[in-house]
Every structure is written in structure tokens, then in C-alpha cells.
Amino acid sequence: MINIDIAKIFDEIADILEIKGDNPFRVRAYRRAARTIETLTQDLRSIVERGGGVYELTRIPGIGEGIAKKIVEIVKTGKSSKLEELKKEVPPELVELLKIPGLGPKTIAKIHRELGICTVDELEEAAKAHKLSKLSGLGRKAEENILRGISQYRRNTGRVPIARALPYAEMIAKTLKSLKSVRNVVIAGSLRRWKDTIGDIDILVTADDAEEVMDAFTSLDGVEEVIARGDTRSSVIFRGMNADIRVVPSESFGAATHYFTGSKQHNIRIRELGMRKGLKINEYGIFRGERRLCGEREEDVFRSVGLPYIPPELREDWGEIEAAQSGNLPKLIEINDLRGDLHVHTDYSDGKNSIEEMANAAISLNYEYIAAADHSKSVGIAGGIDEKKLKKRQKEIERLNREFEHAGIAFRILSAVEVDIKSDFSLDFDDEILKEIDVVIAAVHSKLNQDRKTMTDRIISAMENPNVDIIAHPTGRILGRREPYPLDMERVMEVARDTGTVLELNAHPDRLDLCDVHCKLAKDFGVSIAISSDAHDVTQMRDVIKYGVATARRGWLSASDVVNTRSIDNLLRILK
Numbered sequence: 001m002i003n004i005d006i007a008k009i010f011d012e013i014a015d016i017l018e019i020k021g022d023n024p025f026r027v028r029a030y031r032r033a034a035r036t037i038e039t040l041t042q043d044l045r046s047i048v049e050r051g052g053g054v055y056e057l058t059r060i061p062g063i064g065e066g067i068a069k070k071i072v073e074i075v076k077t078g079k080s081s082k083l084e085e086l087k088k089e090v091p092p093e094l095v096e097l098l099k100i101p102g103l104g105p106k107t108i109a110k111i112h113r114e115l116g117i118c119t120v121d122e123l124e125e126a127a128k129a130h131k132l133s134k135l136s137g138l139g140r141k142a143e144e145n146i147l148r149g150i151s152q153y154r155r156n157t158g159r160v161p162i163a164r165a166l167p168y169a170e171m172i173a174k175t176l177k178s179l180k181s182v183r184n185v186v187i188a189g190s191l192r193r194w195k196d197t198i199g200d201i202d203i204l205v206t207a208d209d210a211e212e213v214m215d216a217f218t219s220l221d222g223v224e225e226v227i228a229r230g231d232t233r234s235s236v237i238f239r240g241m242n243a244d245i246r247v248v249p250s251e252s253f254g255a256a257t258h259y260f261t262g263s264k265q266h267n268i269r270i271r272e273l274g275m276r277k278g279l280k281i282n283e284y285g286i287f288r289g290e291r292r293l294c295g296e297r298e299e300d301v302f303r304s305v306g307l308p309y310i311p312p313e314l315r316e317d318w319g320e321i322e323a324a325q326s327g328n329l330p331k332l333i334e335i336n337d338l339r340g341d342l343h344v345h346t347d348y349s350d351g352k353n354s355i356e357e358m359a360n361a362a363i364s365l366n367y368e369y370i371a372a373a374d375h376s377k378s379v380g381i382a383g384g385i386d387e388k389k390l391k392k393r394q395k396e397i398e399r400l401n402r403e404f405e406h407a408g409i410a411f412r413i414l415s416a417v418e419v420d421i422k423s424d425f426s427l428d429f430d431d432e433i434l435k436e437i438d439v440v441i442a443a444v445h446s447k448l449n450q451d452r453k454t455m456t457d458r459i460i461s462a463m464e465n466p467n468v469d470i471i472a473h474p475t476g477r478i479l480g481r482r483e484p485y486p487l488d489m490e491r492v493m494e495v496a497r498d499t500g501t502v503l504e505l506n507a508h509p510d511r512l513d514l515c516d517v518h519c520k521l522a523k524d525f526g527v528s529i530a531i532s533s534d535a536h537d538v539t540q541m542r543d544v545i546k547y548g549v550a551t552a553r554r555g556w557l558s559a560s561d562v563v564n565t566r567s568i569d570n571l572l573r574i575l576k
Contacts, residue, residue, distance in 0.1 A: 005239060007037040014031045091112075107142075110137070127143050160241065166191060170187070173185045194551070196509075197479060214229060255295035263316050268317075286301065306325075314329070330557070344536075355396055374393070377428060419442050420445050431465070448476055463501040516554035529562050
């Protein structure tokens with residue numbers, strides 16, 4: 001039982017409560033607890049096992065006494081009595097329907113109640129037969145959206161956001177590294193390339209005793225099924241995910257690491273280059289005829305075809321081979337290049353921590369600044385701030401900045417707001433208010449079903465406002481749950497460049513918006529990016545930013561492409 005498993009249980013509880021039409025604040029409490037727990041670096045199991053109990057757990061932001069008691073129960077018993085109780089009240093197939101993008105719990109409950117539908121197949125059949133459009137409140141357009149959602153659901157089945165897969169892979173790797181016979185362990189595949197969603201976990205190992213490795217792997221706590229076990233390769237279902245392990249010879253470790261990292265298209269290009277030089281390149285090494293030349297190090301593969309080392313994040317056949325050949329590979333951004341975070345929430349809206357607590361957490365990360373960007377008033381569900389609350393917050397920010405200065409701490413809190421771009425293209429605050437704010441971040445939170453032209457014009461209208469500095473999570477996607485809303489992205493990039501508007505790469509692993517492809521497009525257009533955590537507590541600010549940096553690297557971004565790698569003075573000169 002690790003943090004991600006506990007988070008999944010709370011998500012399941014929230015799912016069922018939503019279908020039951022339970023109190024939305026109660027549902028949100030479980031959701032928030034799940035998001036907090038899945039990004040924690042503290043091991044909740046260790047806290048409970050050493051006797052920390054409810055008191056210590058409630059000191060974690062976002063964990064109240066009720067949630068803490070449930071965590072203790074889950075760690076000690078491996079399950080939640082609350083979840084087991086709820087499962088008896090709602091057919092499990094209905095919970096699965098929540099994974100269909102755009103299909104909310106109220107609609108699911110209505111469809112189940114009026115048509116008796118429980119499964120995805122039944123829902124698809126009813127939609128194709130136009131039975132859903134006959135229900136009050138739905139109609140043909142809703143029916144079409146549901147069919148699109150089912151199509152996306154089927155495409156995403158078996159894939160999970162990277163933040164769900166990475167802790168599992170790291171736990172497996174840590175266990176294997178503790179074995180005496182193991183020399184090297186590497187997480188390969190799409191996880192090593194930091195793709196936003198992951199299909200399975202690939203682990204490579206060199207070891208003196210392959211049998212010991214296979215025994216340990218197939219008996220891991222969390223293995224639900226052993227699919228296959230061999231002398232040097234085994235496959236299991238680990239906490240709902242496919243996981244494969246291979247033990248390879250030390251002399252082949254580099255070649256195997258390259259091969260099993262992928263991508264397939266990248267590997268094909270490398271093999272083609274090798275063939276032109278009379279070489280055979282595979283997972284066993286680099287060969288000329290039957291003679292093995294090298295393969296112990298991953299660099300051997302690239303050197304054998306006359307290329308410099310290409311970082312795993314770039315290995316998608318998006319031009320990295322040509323860039324390497326011409327000496328134009330970008331120097332990719334590193335997490336230590338970041339000097340601040342331009343999108344964090346505080347307890348003035350829906351954040352868990354005070355401004356001071358968020359600032360101190362940022363200082364511990366060696367940041368020089370943060371932007372306290374609470375939601376504006378239209379986002380009522382997030383407790384958005386109004387003009388009166390904004391003035392009160394400004395006074396607190398000014399007081400804290402004076403205290404930092406007097407203490408000789410080179411840190412500054414920027415006043416910011418995540419202002420809603422309404423469906424009529426207006427912003428949630430007047431320009432007279434916005435021009436007094438250090439960083440204005442505009443975002444779409446409602447009416448996400450507008451057509452491509454309307455949504456594009458809506459975003460552009462905000463970028464053309466001289467007070468708007470950044471567009472947050474520009475496509476609105478939530479991985480596995482909500483498709484990006486339709487946008488003419490090239491037009492958005494053109495206007496962002498012409499107006500000097502920064503586009504956000506939201507680092508939350510459920511968003512990663514902008515995606516890697518759009519980050520590369522932004523670089524090509526000369527549009528600046530802000531990598532922001534969108535943190536709602538101090539833990540998120542620390543723990544999610546790595547996913548944003550990895551996505552930026554996949555999008556070929558260097559430190560110079562990202563505004564929050566700059567000093568506070570340079571940053572403020574760049575912003576409108």
C-alpha cells in the first residue's frame with residue numbers, strides 16, 4: 001500500500017458519492033485529499049506504522065481528522081470500510097462510466113434511472129439508437145458528445161497519467177536495487193521519455209543472479225497476477241498496470257536501455273543510420289557482421305552512428321536526429337533553472353495554505369518569487385475572490401514583502417489573479433482593477449463546448465487585453481477525463497507572439513497543458529512559456545513541477561524559452 005493506492009480509494013469514494021448525488025462539498029473533500037496524497041513525498045504508510053497516527057496526518061495540509069482516520073484504517077487493513085459500504089449501494093459498472101470524458105455523475109444517474117443502463121456497451125448502443133436524445137435535458141448534441149466521449153474512453157483504456165504510473169515504477173526499482181545481486185536498474189519505456197500517459201511499466205536490470213530478481217519481482221507487494229515468468233523476463237499485473245522486467249547482460253545494458261526506452265520510430269531511424277555504416281544495432285549491442293563492437297553504455301549507440309547523446313525526452317522522431325546531425329540539439333531546461341512559480345493558490349480562494357506558508361515553501365525550493373494567483377469571483381465553486389477580498393490580500397502581500405526585505409531575504413510575492421475569461425469574451429474584473437495587479441493570468445473555466453472559432457476568439461480576446469500577461473492551461477484538457485476544447489492553435493500562437501502574451505505549461509500531471517507538441521510549436525513561433533505548478537497547497541508546489549519541466553523538455557524548450565527562469569526584475573520587464 002503506497003500513497004497512490006490510498007489516493008485511488010478516495011477517488012473511488014468521491015466517484016460513488018457523485019453518482020449518488022451526495023453533498024458536493026463532501027465529494028470535493030475526498031477529491032482534494034486524493035490530489036494531496038498522490039503528490040506527497042512523505043510515505044503515509046510509514047507515518048502510520050511508526051505510530052504517528054491521526055494527529056501527525058492532520059498536520060498535512062488538506063488532511064482533516066475524518067480523512068486521517070480513514071488513512072489509518074486503509075494502511076492497517078488494506079481497504080476502506082466506507083468504500084466497501086458505498087460499493088453495495090451503486091453498481092460498479094456505473095462508476096466506470098465516470099471515466100467517459102464529458103459524462104458527469106448527474107447524467108449517469110439519470111440515464112441509469114430512466115433507461116436502466118449500467119455499462120459502456122449499453123450506453124453506446126442506446127446513443128446510437130438515439131434513445132438518449134429522448135431524455136429531458138439531453139438532446140442530439142449531448143448524444144453526439146457522449147459517443148465522442150466513449151470513443152476517447154476506448155482509446156485511453158489501459159493508459160494512466162504519468163503521475164499514477166511513476167510511483168509504482170519507482171517503488172519496483174527501489175525494491176530491486178536493494179537486492180545484493182543487482183548492479184543496475186533503469187526505468188525504461190514511455191516513463192523514461194516522460195510521456196503524459198503511460199501504458200505499462202518497463203524495468204531493465206543487470207544482475208549476477210537473474211533468478212533472485214525474478215523471485216523478487218513476481219512476489220512484490222502489489223502484484224495481482226503473474227502473466228509470465230521466465231529466466232530473464234517476467235510480466236505481471238501490478239496494481240492494475242502491466243509491468244515487465246528484463247535482466248540483460250552488463251555488456252548489453254546500454255544498447256538494451258536505448259532499445260527499450262524507444263520510441264519505436266526513433267529506434268528505426270537509429271537502426272537505419274547504423275545500416276548505412278554497415279552496422280547492426282539492436283538490444284544486444286552494436287555489431288559489424290557477427291563481431292560485437294560495443295553496447296555497454298547508452299552513449300555507444302549514438303556514437304556508433306556519429307551522433308551526440310540525445311536525451312530520452314526527445315526520442316520521438318520529431319526531428320531530433322536531424323538536429324543532432326547538424327549540431328542543433330537544444331540545451332534542455334532543467335528543474336534547477338526555475339527561479340519562481342507564477343501560478344499558486346492560497347486560502348484566499350481554494351488553496352489550503354496561507355500566502356506566508358506558500359511563500360516559505362517557495363523559499364525552501366530556492367525560488368526568488370511566487371505569484372499568488374487566486375481565482376476570480378466567477379469561479380464560485382473555487383471560492384473566487386471579489387474586489388474587497390483582493391484589496392485585503394494586497395495589504396497582506398505588501399506586509400509580507402516588507403518583512404522579507406527587513407529580514408534580508410531576497411524573495412518577493414507578486415500579487416496575481418487567475419481571472420475568468422467568460423463565454424461573452426469579457427473578463428471577470430474590470431481593467432481598472434487588473435492594471436494594478438502584478439501578474440494577470442486569464443483562463444477559461446466555463447462553457448467549454450463552444451465551437452472552434454468562438455473558443456479561439458475567446459482566448460484571443462484575452463490576449464489582446466493589455467493587462468493580461470499569461471493564459472493558463474490554454475486547451476483546458478484533463479488527461480483521460482476531458483478532451484482539449486477546439487482551438488486554432490496556430491492562430492493562438494500568432495497572437496500570443498504579437499501581443500507578448502505568455503502561455504502557461506500547467507505542470508499538474510492531470511493537465512500538462514500546454515502539451516509537448518504545443519510547447520514545440522510555441523518555441524517555433526517565438527512564444528514564451530511559464531511553467532507553473534497551479535499548486536493549491538505547499539506539497540503540490542514542490543512535487544508537481546517536475547512533470548511540467550519534463551513536458552517542457554519533450555517540447556524542446558530551453559531555459560531561455562521559459563519566463564520564470566529569469567530574475568524578478570527581468571521577469572517584470574517581460575510581462576505586459
